[in-house]
Every structure is written in C-alpha cells, then in structure tokens.
Amino acid sequence: MTMVYADRGDETASQVPVRRIKFTVNGEKKIAEVEPRLLLAHLIRQGLRLTGTHTGCDTTNCGACTVLVDGQAVKSCTMLAVQADGHEIQTVEGLATASELHPLQEGFREEHGLQCGFCTPGMMLAAKALLDRNPDPTEEEVRWALSGNLCRCTGYQNIVKSVLWAAEKLRAQAPVQ
C-alpha cells in the first residue's frame, strides 16, 4: 500500500521496508507492495477494498476474517500479507458469479442462517472449505467444521441447516459420475 509520511527531514519514511508480493484474489492476478508486518486481513480490506472480509477479534478466535488460501479456510488476521505471495485467495466477494449466487449464499438466506451478517462471510467460506472436501457432511461434521467461527446472533442451528441446504443443492448440481 502506498504510504505518505510527514517529511520531518530525518529520512525515516524512506526506511520503511516494503516487500513486493504477487498473488491471486478471486481469480484476478495482483501485485502489491506491503510492509512486512501487514496482516493479510488488512491487505484484503484496505489494500484491495474487499470489505466483506471482516475483522472481529485480532486473536484468531472469532473467524469473521476467514478466507480461502489455496482452497483452505484460513483466518486472515493470523497470516501476514507477505505469506500470501504466490498463493490464491478467495473471499466472499468471489463466491457469486455475475448472474448466480453460490448455493451457500442461497442456503444462508433460505434457512435464516444470518442476522447481523458480520460473521456470515467467514462462516460461508469455512463451510465452503468443508463442502469442497466433503460434499455430504453430517450435522455433526458441519458443527465441527464451523467450530472456529463465532456467531452471537443465531445460535448456529440455522447456520448448520444453511450449510446442509447448500450441500444438498451442490450434490444435485454435480455431474453424475
């Protein structure tokens, strides 16, 4: 990210180390210059202006900032932006196509799986990582897969239903083997 500093004549600003990274976000190739300490969550939110990735706790507990890195669910507040160099990131903004919602997005709306909406993007991406590796999970498997993501509004019951709804739709859509 470009930084502009007050010029106090001490050349401090020029000493701020910057690293150049290349990565893919939602299918688009990007180059960024970042401070080594910049968190991936902040690169996504401030650098890329993809504000659907929320930050809730800064301590890797709440999961609101969950994104997919090479298909794995990762809490982006616990990863440095420089660690994304060469990797593929998917955020909530990459779930839907121009014309169609992802079944998880539909499922959350159909089953009332969200209230304030703050945890929702992270929940959906954690769920996507599950369904990508296990298309037919049990309720228990869904609950376990989402246990790194906190929700204060819903009590989870409808979130679990939403994921199972999406799983069913995805299975129905999948080409018959």
Place this chain on the structure above:
Amino acid sequence: MSQAVDEIKIGGIGASRKRVEDNRFIRGKGNYTDDIVLPGMLHMEILRSPLAHARIKSIDASKAWDLPGVHLVLTGEMMATRNLAWMPTLSYDTQAVLATDKVRFQGQEVACVIADDPYIAKDACEAIVVDYEPLPVIVNPAQAVAEGAPVIRDDKENQPDNVIYNWEVGDRDGSDRAFASADLVSKLELHYPRSHPSPIECCGSIADFNRATSKLTVYMTTQAPHIIRAAVAMVAELPEHMIRIISPDIGGGFGNKVPVYPGYVCSILASILLERPVKWIEDKSGNLISTGFARDVYLKGEMALRRDGKILAVRMHTDADHGAFFSDAQPSKFKIGLMHSAFAAYDIPVAHLTARGTYSNKAPGGVAYRCSFRVTEAMFFQERMMQAAAADLGMDQAAFRRMNFVPDEAFPHRTPFGFLTDSGQYAKCLDVGLKAIDYQNFRKQQDEARSRGRLLGLGISTMTEPLGAGNSREYDILGIKMFDSAELKVHMTGKAIVRTGARTQGQGHETTWAQIVAHELGIPAEDVVVEEGDTDTAPFGMGTYASRSTPVAGAAVAMVSRKIRAKARKLAAHLLEVSEEDIEWELGRFYVRSAPDRGVTIQECAVAAYANMPDGMEPGLDATAYYDPPNLTWPFAVYIVTVEVDPATGVWDVLNMVAVDDCGVRINPMIVEGQIMGGLTEAYAMSNMQFITFDADGNCVGANYMDYLLPTAWETPGFELHSEVVTPCPHHPIGAKGIGECAAVGGPAAFVNAVLDAISGTGVRNIDMPLLPDRVWEAITYRRDVSGAPPVRSDD
C-alpha cells in the same frame, strides 16, 4: 375490477418472508462502520491503563509525537482544557473520557494517538510513557463498603464512600407481616456474574468535521443514533442541527452499543482539531475490557411460604457492582433498572426490594445485555428462588409454579411491585413445555438412572419480561421520554419508504417493518423500503434495545400506516364519487359498501394523491407518527432443559431443551424463531462458560476470546421451539409483544436449575454461574455451595 390481496402472498404479518437485508450480507456487501473510507481519513488508537487503580504521576507523550505519521496525541490534560476530560453518563454520573487524576479500572482510556494508519497509531501508543502510583483495588461490593476502603470517586464532591445509591420499592411493612405469619421461609444467596454482550463487531466511529459547513458527521456503531446526537450536542457543545449521526450496518449490538464511549468523543474532538475525518475501530480486548458490561449483581432473596405451597411474600436485596462510573443505560427513575419486575408472573400479594449500588475498580456499564434493564437478573433470581422454595417445601417444581401463576382470567394484573401486566396463558405454556419434554417419563428415567449412579436433571424456568419502554409518563432517559416514531412516504406509483427512530442490528427491521405496512395497507412488502439510522432523515426515536423496537417503533409503523389509510380513504371516495362514509376497506382496496365490485386499490389512491386529488386537499401521501405506548408489553415463556452431569468431572451435557414462547402476534415467524434460538444460545453461554471476573489486583480475566469463552456450533445444543400459545397484546396495535431477549432472560435459570436438580442428592443449594466443570465437581465432591464472586481464588 380490483380485489382484496392475500396477506401472506404480499408478505404481510404471519409470512416467514426471507430477509431483505440478507441480499447484501451474503455477498459481503454490508456497510459496517469499519468498511467506510473517507478522503483524507486518519486513524485513532487508544492507550489504556494496565492498572486497575493508580494515581497518574506523569504522562510523557513526546516520543509519540516524534513518530513520522503521527498527527495528534490527546491526553486527559488536553481534554480538560476543552472541558472534555469528563462526560455525563446515562445515569446522572460522570465518566472520565481520558484519565487526568487517576485510573480507576484496568483498560481505562489514558491517551489517544491519531496517525496516518492504525499501525503507526499503535506504535505511537506504545511510545507514550505513563508513570503510575498504584492504589489499593476494589473488585466487589463487600470490599467497596468495608471499613477503610479507598474512595474510588475522590473526584466527586459529596462522595465520602463508594456507595452510589440505596433504593427500595414495594411494601416493607406488609412484607414483614407476611413473613411473620409464614409456615416456612426459603432463602437463597447468589451472584449473577459480570458478563459482556460481546458482539463480534467491536465499537467504532468515523468523525468528520467540516469547517466550511460547520457540520459534524459521525458514522458510528450505535443502537440509538438520536440519543447520541443529543449527547454529542451536550458534551461537545455543538448545535444539534449541525450534528449528523449515521449508524451504518451494525455487526451485533446486544446492548453494548447504546452508551457513549470515550473513543467516540476523542475521535470527534480529533476531527474538529485536525479538520480531517478520524476513524477509531476498537480491538476486541478494548471492547471486552472497557465497554458496557452487564449483570454483576448479588442477591439475598427470601420467600414466605404457606405449607401448601402458596407464596405469601418475597423480600429481595440486591447489591450491584457498577464499576468505576455509574453509567447504566436505563430509565432514569429506576436505579437498578426493572429489577422489580421479578415475580410478575406469580400471584404474590406483597413484596419488598432493597437495592444498593457501589463503585469498584472495574469497567463501567450495567448495560441491558439482551434484556430490558436488569430484567435478566430479576428473572434469574426469581426462578432460582422458585426452585429452592419448591425443594424446601418438598413440592414438585412444575406444580409449585402452576399453583402460584397469575391465572388467565386475572388480567390486567397488578404485580406486588406495582407493574400492570396485560395478558397471558401461563399454565398453558407450562403444559406445552412439560408435554414436549415428556415430564413424567423423564422423572422416572431420572430415578432409574440415579440408582445406577448417573445424574440426570431437569430445570424449569419461566419469565415474563416488561418490554417496550415507555410509556412516557414513567420512562425517560435523562429527561427524554421513551416514545418512538415512524415516517411513511407512499410514492406516486404505490411504492413506499418507511423510516423509524429504531436501529436494526440483526433483528431484521428492513424485512418486518415492510410486513407491517403490507398488513395495514395491502402494499406488497417488496414495494416498501425501510431506512433507519441517519438522524438527518429518520424521525426522532430512542433506538433499539430492551426489545423495544416492535413494541414501540413497530407500533408507530402500524399507526403511521393507518394515518395513510385515512387519507387514502378520502382519495378513494373522491375517485369513486361517493361520500367517505360509504367506503369500506379490505386489504389493499377500498370499495363502495353498496356495490362491492366498485373499488380502487391503495396504489390507485397513491396516484390520485399526486395526480388527481380533490379540490382543497393537500397533495401527497406521507405521514409521521410518534407512538407513546400505553404500557409495556409482557411476553411470557417457559424454558425446560434436561441435562446429564458427569460426577467424576463435573462436566454436564444438555440432553434436550424446549422453549415455549408466547410473544403475542408474530410478524415474521422465521425471524422470531431466529431471535429465540440466539437468546437461548446466550443463555446457555452464561450458564456454562461465559463470564468476566477479576483477580485481587483488578486484572480482568476475560479480556479476549481465549479467556472470555463463547459457545461455538460444536458446544451449542439444539433447541425445540413451540409457538402454539399466542396471547395478543391487548394494547399494541397489531397485538405483538417483544421477543428478542426473552430466551436470554429466562434461559439461564433453566440450565442452572437442571444441573442443581441433577445433584439434588448432595444438598447443594447454589453454584454460581457459569457452572464450570470444576465448580460442579467441587459441589458434588465436597457437598457445598460454590461461589463465583471475584476476586478469583488462587486455585482457579
């Protein structure tokens, strides 16, 4: 020929309409405070006190000022020169914005840095050197009133000790007489632990002062934008019309986002001084350690009983630990909120409550965390006392409650503390719950299991909660009466916009307010857009908390729709060329009484309001309604839980949970059930794991999500909801009662009662929440009550 519309098809009342707001949230296109970026925006971070009680000897911020990218460092001393070092609270006390003389709790705001980005601001906070002289620390009411206790609020004149108030309500003499004549007196003492609402989104603000227009715009995480506007006008001494508060999407509130916090004030002052937008986004520790906590109340309860189980009287004394500043958000008339709503569901002739509030070296707050002003404590105390009393009498838990319920035919009912409850079918709700949990059969299973060394338990909790403050005669906050408002504009094509003084935070107002309009006017809900949270456009209202949105703002939506209908009727008469008296209404349509086929739709009336109004009629079709409720609404619920306790570890698991909620008419059943499940989960959290405590030095235990445990999808049990009991509120325009908080209010006692029922053989009367495995194990092993009051014990 026009026809009446089908209410469910147009998304009216009773339709489980999918939520409108979801369309942006599922795409990651919500607009929360932290998502907003303004040109030239700077970032603010707060330096907090590491100590709970200490005198500030000096603050050296020179190294912070020297860091490149730092624009401003604010300290208490600088705030004081602008008369902003202290601010008024919602309970007629004062609260430090930035500490000047002392720090009074761990996490208190000491200084702020405004810089180019939050990383630099954080660096600069670490470069500030504060020299503290530690002072003795108080973490509970007993310490606060002990002889020789340090006076925490030595900043206040006429404050020689740590007592904030002594308050009482009810009939002392009558209660004493009833106790003298009782066959049996049941006593219970316990502590409702300090908790925190902890929405996933923390608090934050972006203050944007424009020197050219003199206008201050503040985007902030607030549940009550209009109250904030009044408070900012008062604190910052700015004219109210030059202040615009915008509450964007809110990532959960639960009461945490009602008060004014120092961070908001500092960001506003910084923007005024720097003439640039200043963003402050709190981190999780800052949120948990400094913003509005809830509960932290000690009970001494006594119940006078007749041998047959009739309750003759109740006496309660509560000791509330308010932290360093008395900043409860509550109706001004009541010092301990609506604690005296306790026992409103039971027919008790006389009762008396005394309450004392004290300061401590803990964060201020006392917010209504998913409840209506201390009602959570009231209902918890009530249902824990009911369980203890039934046990003391040797009576069945369900039979004891049923015997003492206010009967259906007794409404309106005056409670012993003076509330007027309006309606309910309490015994019916209990019957539904007992049937669902298979009560008699479970009792048999329980006996059988116990003979094999397994501990099963069943807990019952009931609650009736006073929701929807005001009326304005009795309820105000700092003199502002607790009414609410709605504005409805019907456009020429029959589409409409509703604005209210409430502010949704997940409750789904954008969906349900449109359903009320659909119900009243027959305009399809999808043709009605809902907007809230901008004080420049929304009518004045007191905001969303204490389950007051549907009881008050929702009522205003119904009333403003009726105003529109009244004008539309005149337009219909004009269009149909008959007199107004000859017009009848059915949903979506006026027709001629004598010729029902001759009619006009509400949409045709809307066109006429702009294109074909009668001579002399004011054009347009819009109106505003202010709704001052005649009374609170009183939803009722029964929650029943069954558990199994492992005697070897103290771990307990929920077997089943049944919830029977009677909240009157349900506008959107899907949303109502979502609210109930959310509340039940918070109830489970409080009973099982979620609490904030302190060590003897005032260090906060629970300052992050490693220590402050919230249940995940893995722990949270499933819930069985019952909606078959519906008692419409007799004074609400659409018969609705509040529902957002009932389960969080009534739920905790069900879990605790279940665990205590499981270990009833031990003679243990109480284990303080949360019922952590070590506490339950201690109770079983040593057959003793377990206190959870701070300071934490050395073996914890």
